[in-house]
Amino acid sequence: MAAVSQSAMTAEPSVSSPKMTARDLNLFYSDNQALFDVNLDIVERQVTALIGPSGCGKSTFLRCMNRMNDTIDGVTINGEVTLDGRDIYDKRIDVVQLRARIGMVFQKPNPFPKSIYDNVAYGPRIHGLVNSRDELDEIVMTSLERAGLLKEVKDRLQSPATGLSGGQQQRLCIARAVAVSPEVILMDEPCSALDPIATAKVEELIDELRSNYTIVIVTHSMQQAARVSQRTAFFHLGKLVEVGETDQIFTNPKDERTKGYITGRFG
Amino acid sequence: MSLSFLLLAVAALCALSFYFGRQRAVALSGGRYSNLHSLPAHYGTYVALWCGLPALLLLLVWHIFQGSIIEAMIIAELPSEITGDSGQLSLALNSISLIAADNGQHLTVSPEVIDAGHRLANLQSIANAALVVVMLTGASIGVSLSYRKISPDLRARNNVERISRWVMIACSAIAILSTVGIVFSLLFEALHFFSKINPVDFLFGLEWSPQTAIRADQVASDGAFGAIPLFVGTLLITIIAMCVAVPVGLFSAIYMGEYASSKFRAVAKPALEILAGVPTVVYGFFAALTVAPFLRNNGAILGLDVSSESALAAGLVMGVMIIPFVSSLSDDVMSQVPQSLRDGSYGLGATKSETIRHVIFPAALPGIVGAVLLAVSRAIGETMIVVMAAGLAANMTVNPLQAVTTVTVQIVTLLVGDQEFDSAKTLSAFALGLVLFLVTLGLNVFALKVVQKYREKYD
Incomplete structure (x- = not known):
């Protein structure tokens, strides 16, 4: 068994020139170890899906990739995560700039209690990306356009974002992330609070965003992983069990545990 | 028996x-x-x-x-x-x-x-x-x-429960009825007062000297019941108190809620709340015996003429008294801002202070306004500190270095000692009490409305 999983790890060689990498990443919540020696490469301009049963560490891993775990007390991390070959846990890295390059979309839509316009303009404003109102308008419009939301909200940009539907709110959060022109977008179960129609729209959007951004998505839905991703990584009990082309993972998994999870024998 | x-x-x-x-x-x-x-x-x-x-x-x-x-x-x-x-x-x-x-x-x-x-x-x-x-x-x-x-x-259980329900109704009726009783006694005595003194003169008069002659042959002033100097004094002290309590309370709430480590918070929060447990009479003599002389001496060094009972001393100490009130209420409303909003802001690369300024504070603002209004109504109704530190002279001034008097102080002085209960002097206390009651009631209702409206937003 162990030999099989070992061969699975080595059967998928690390890709050439990855956008982000994790090497021997361990994470502890106080005394509980949540991640064990995770090694994973993220390919540029592809969608990488992280799947696995609840509590397997996939969200924790995602939050390591833009140092969101820094805000939680009692977390210790060792190992290395790189972006374009630079360690993001290096002391010289400014976490503010890092998060501007690696955006994040959360499980529950979390628009700020401001207008639609101000929600999208939030990032560009705090990072000082614009010099004039016109430039800001431009960024807001293109971001909303990219998130496929512009048509629905262009007549009510000044109305409160909390008045939008759940699906629209989530696409607004994606627009908000896109507005700071990140290179990578991390999505933590972005559709789990949405109905099937809104989910379909967000999935369509993810597919379009792929041409400009590197996307890592955590999902509980294997259909979703199969639909939107090019690469899939399977986590189990804090360990990365298997990673590979999505087609290969779903049709011909090498590890017994992956097979069991995908065929629904445990979860 | x-x-x-x-x-x-x-x-x-x-x-x-x-x-x-x-x-x-x-x-x-x-x-x-x-x-x-x-x-x-x-x-x-x-x-x-x-x-x-x-x-x-x-x-x-x-x-x-x-x-x-x-x-x-x-x-x-x-x-x-x-x-x-x-x-x-x-x-x-x-x-x-x-x-x-x-x-x-x-x-x-x-x-x-x-x-x-x-x-x-x-x-x-x-x-x-x-x-x-x-x-x-x-x-x-x-x-x-x-x-x-x-x-x-x-059906013994049902009968017993019905009776116990009536007992509870009786208890709450006692609480409500006594409030109503207090209001009515205030109202009737105040009406009694207004039958002697014109309410317009009372509410808009500029001179307050309630000493009236008790016997017909006594030499005394006729008594003037213009309450404006009292309202001005109350307002002045309240403003000074708020200038202390709002920034200090708010910033300490932000520090406790957003920056402080849990270890520090575990010590500092109870310590701050001890302030709320200090009896107001202690604040009163602190104001009268420590702060007021300190202000007077330092004022003398700066060439300022600070009276020994100044609005400033009373207001400063009252502000300190209200700090825990403001800080714990605004801490409550800020901690109700969901973590997901903080995550959203951090995820966009905002720093802690940007997140607080642009996301948490605006979201919590209605609640904070409610907290401040509740604090204002406490300051207006506060008695002991001003009795001891603010003075009795009904000066019509907005100079914080002089002695002023407040509505509550006058009520106390009007009713301390032997009184004739149908003279305008005594009855004016009820009129003042009625005004005070209406103002604080109005503020409280408004503040609670604001706080409630805010609470609904995230539920």
């Missing part, structure tokens, strides 16, 4: 009836409690309530009517020359009750009154004995009726 002994006896009777009621229910169940509609204890409680409640009710009714009935009986037997004049009558009744209480040896009164006194003592002892009999009869009738009603089908 004294009242407390009587009550003890009733309590003992209740305990006994509980025991026997329960026993009977157990006996009727034939060993299986499931044969009964309710638990045996419910049957016991049912009987006990039927023992205690009639007795207490009778006691209450008796006490309401006993005095006036006995008085009527005494008056009926007094000669008409006494009953004819109301002043004479009340004097005689006073002597009679003194004699009845065996306290009237030194009185020189007519033999009729002495007779009446003895009769009163006699009547009272009869009444007390009768009360015992009536209460015990009431209790035993209640017990025997309810005891006989016990059967497996009796």
Whole structure:
């Protein structure tokens, strides 16, 4: 068994020139170890899906990739995560700039209690990306356009974002992330609070965003992983069990545990 | 038999009836409690309530009517020359009750009154004995009726719960009625005042000197009841207090809620809340004996003329008193801002202070406004500090270095010492109290509305 999983790890060689990498990443919540020696490469301009049963560490891993775990007390991390070959846990890295390059979309839509316009303009404003109102308008419009939301909200940009539907709110959060022109977008179960129609729209959007951004998505839905991703990584009990082309993972998994999870024998 | 002994006896009777009621229910169940509609204890409680409640009710009714009935009986037997004049009558009744209480040896009164006194003592002892009999009869009738009603089908639980609901209704009615009573007593006395003094003069007059002549030949001013100087003084001190409490309270809340490590918070938060536990009279002498002289001395160094009782001293100390109030309320509303909003902001690369300024603070703003308004209403109603530190002179000034006086201070000084309860001077306290009550009530209602509206947003 162990030999099989070992061969699975080595059967998928690390890709050439990855956008982000994790090497021997361990994470502890106080005394509980949540991640064990995770090694994973993220390919540029592809969608990488992280799947696995609840509590397997996939969200924790995602939050390591833009140092969101820094805000939680009692977390210790060792190992290395790189972006374009630079360690993001290096002391010289400014976490503010890092998060501007690696955006994040959360499980529950979390628009700020401001207008639609101000929600999208939030990032560009705090990072000082614009010099004039016109430039800001431009960024807001293109971001909303990219998130496929512009048509629905262009007549009510000044109305409160909390008045939008759940699906629209989530696409607004994606627009908000896109507005700071990140290179990578991390999505933590972005559709789990949405109905099937809104989910379909967000999935369509993810597919379009792929041409400009590197996307890592955590999902509980294997259909979703199969639909939107090019690469899939399977986590189990804090360990990365298997990673590979999505087609290969779903049709011909090498590890017994992956097979069991995908065929629904445990979860 | 004294009242407390009587009550003890009733309590003992209740305990006994509980025991026997329960026993009977157990006996009727034939060993299986499931044969009964309710638990045996419910049957016991049912009987006990039927023992205690009639007795207490009778006691209450008796006490309401006993005095006036006995008085009527005494008056009926007094000669008409006494009953004819109301002043004479009340004097005689006073002597009679003194004699009845065996306290009237030194009185020189007519033999009729002495007779009446003895009769009163006699009547009272009869009444007390009768009360015992009536209460015990009431209790035993209640017990025997309810005891006989016990059967497996009796819905004792429902009955007991219905009675306990009425008890709770009575308790809340007491709370509400006493509030209503306070408001009405304020209102009537204030109306009484306004029949002597024009309300327009009171609300908009610029001079406050409530010293009126008590005797017609006394040399004194006519009294001026213009409350504006008091309102100005109150406002001035409140503003000074808010200038201290709002920034300090708010920033400490932000630090505690967003920056402080949990270890520091565990120590610092209770320490801050100790401030709220300091009695206001302690703040008062702190203001009067420490802060005011300090301000005066330092003012002298700067060439400022600070009076020894200054609005500044009172306001500063009052502000310190209100800090924990502002900080714990705004801490509450800020911690209610969901973590997901913080994550969203951090995820976009915002720093902590940007997140607080642009996301948390605006989201919590309505709640913070509510907290500040509640604090304002506390400051307006605060008494002890200003009594001790702000002074009594009704100066019409907005200079914080001078002595001013507030509505609460004037109420205190108007009602301390011997008073005539129908002079305009005394009654003006009620008018001031009414204004104070209306202002703080208005502020509280408004603030609670604001806070509530905010709460709904994230639920």
